Amino acid sequence: MISPISDNVHAVVASAISTGKSTDSSNESEHSVKKVRPEPYSPDYTGVYTFNMAYSPSPYGLPSVPGYGISPPHGPSFGIGVQPPWATEILQEVKDIKTRLKSLEKIEKTVNSISVKISDLEIKVSDIDKRVTHTENAAAFMESRYEEHNTVLIQAKQQVKSLKDSCSSFESQLKSLNNEKTKTENKLLDLEMRSMKDSLIFYGVPEAASGVQKDCKKTITNIIRTSLELGESMLIDSAYRPGQRGSSSSRPRPIVVKFHYNHERELVRQASFDPEKQKVLKDRGVGIGVQLPKEVREARKPLYDVMKNAKSQGKSTKFVGRDLYINGRLYKPGSQERMDAQ
Numbered sequence: 220m221i222s223p224i225s226d227n228v229h230a231v232v233a234s235a236i237s238t239g240k241s242t243d244s245s246n247e248s249e250h251s252v253k254k255v256r257p258e259p260y261s262p263d264y265t266g267v268y269t270f271n272m273a274y275s276p277s278p279y280g281l282p283s284v285p286g287y288g289i290s291p292p293h294g295p296s297f298g299i300g301v302q303p304p305w306a307t308e309i310l311q312e313v314k315d316i317k318t319r320l321k322s323l324e325k326i327e328k329t330v331n332s333i334s335v336k337i338s339d340l341e342i343k344v345s346d347i348d349k350r351v352t353h354t355e356n357a358a359a360f361m362e363s364r365y366e367e368h369n370t371v372l373i374q375a376k377q378q379v380k381s382l383k384d385s386c387s388s389f390e391s392q393l394k395s396l397n398n399e400k401t402k403t404e405n406k407l408l409d410l411e412m413r414s415m416k417d418s419l420i421f422y423g424v425p426e427a428a429s430g431v432q433k434d435c436k437k438t439i440t441n442i443i444r445t446s447l448e449l450g451e452s453m454l455i456d457s458a459y460r461p462g463q464r465g466s467s468s469s470r471p472r473p474i475v476v477k478f479h480y481n482h483e484r485e486l487v488r489q490a491s492f493d494p495e496k497q498k499v500l501k502d503r504g505v506g507i508g509v510q511l512p513k514e515v516r517e518a519r520k521p522l523y524d525v526m527k528n529a530k531s532q533g534k535s536t537k538f539v540g541r542d543l544y545i546n547g548r549l550y551k552p553g554s555q556e557r558m559d560a561q
Contacts, residue, residue: 408512412540415510417456417484418477422506426464426471435459439476446499447490454479475510515541525550 421442427433435458443449456479460472478484490496491507500506511519518541526536529545536545543550 408514408540411512412515415512417479417481418475418510419484419487420508420510421474421476422508423504424471424474426460435474435476439474442503442505443487446503446505447487447496449486449490451483451486453483453487519543521552522550525552 421439424438424442436455439455439458440453443453456477458474458476460474462472464472478487488507488509491500519538522538522543525545526538526543529536534546536543538544
């Protein structure tokens with residue numbers, strides 16, 4: 220059984236631990252115990268004092284009372300160099316405390332390492348937070364720009380739709396205008412052809428010398444009487460050479476002759492188809508043809524060979540304006556399609 224003095228020993232050990240003093244050796248522990256606990260020493264041994272706590276009187280003249288003060292309970296006395304059990308327990312507790320302190324140091328190092336890592340993580344998290352904020356700002360900016368572009372795109376689509384509608388309207392108007400233009404051109408061409416239906420063109424008639432005025436009416440009347448042998452007196456409204464006179468070596472300009480009566484014009488034209496009279500005209504270098512607008516002449520040029528080929532096969536041919544009819548059906552170059560003459 221440990222005496223009440225062990226309370227003081229525990230206080231000394233706690234004070235040593237708190238102040239950082241070492242309690243490693245057993246001698247220091249025993250010395251601390253001797254300093255705290257007053258004991259009656261017997262001087263019968265030099266250097267080492269032995270005592271018997273059970274039978275030693277109180278130095279203060281008080282009766283010895285077991286369990287109080289310096290009077291320990293009856294028990295065995297300890298010899299020289301023998302540690303009492305309570306001292307061993309104290310030393311063991313001190314060793315345990317030192318072991319725990321070492322563990323606490325390791326834990327402290329681990330905690331410090333964790334603190335450093337946490338600090339690094341806080342820095343990284345702060346950097347990530349800044350990046351996230353920057354990304355959110357960029358996303359917000361891109362979203363605003365997207366909304367702006369989307370609005371512009373919607374407006375552009377509306378404008379494109381409006382332009383398409385306008386283009387469709389313009390196309391319809393243009394188509395209508397083209398149709399009107401074609402109709403107008405056809406009407407003008409028809410009027411021009413009607414104005415030329417009483418006219419004939421005489422080719423190859425020699426021109427008078429430069430500076431000499433020659434009456435074209437008399438020249439044409441002479442050709443009609445001598446080459447075509449038409450003795451009837453025909454009424455000619457006008458006869459002229461179109462364009463400017465060329466050089467003396469160039470071909471003579473044709474003479475455009477307008478008859479007053481269409482039947483007289485047809486009489487001259489039919490007479491020019493007679494083989495004998497054609498020979499006479501050819502000897503004189505003169506040819507007779509109908510007057511046509513330029514558009515009709517250009518359209519008929521590639522059809523003359525087709526007309527000759529059809530005539531050689533005994534087919535009937537006829538020009539109506541710019542179109543060629545063979546056996547009463549319209550001929551179209553590059554196609555077998557035919558249409559009845561209107």
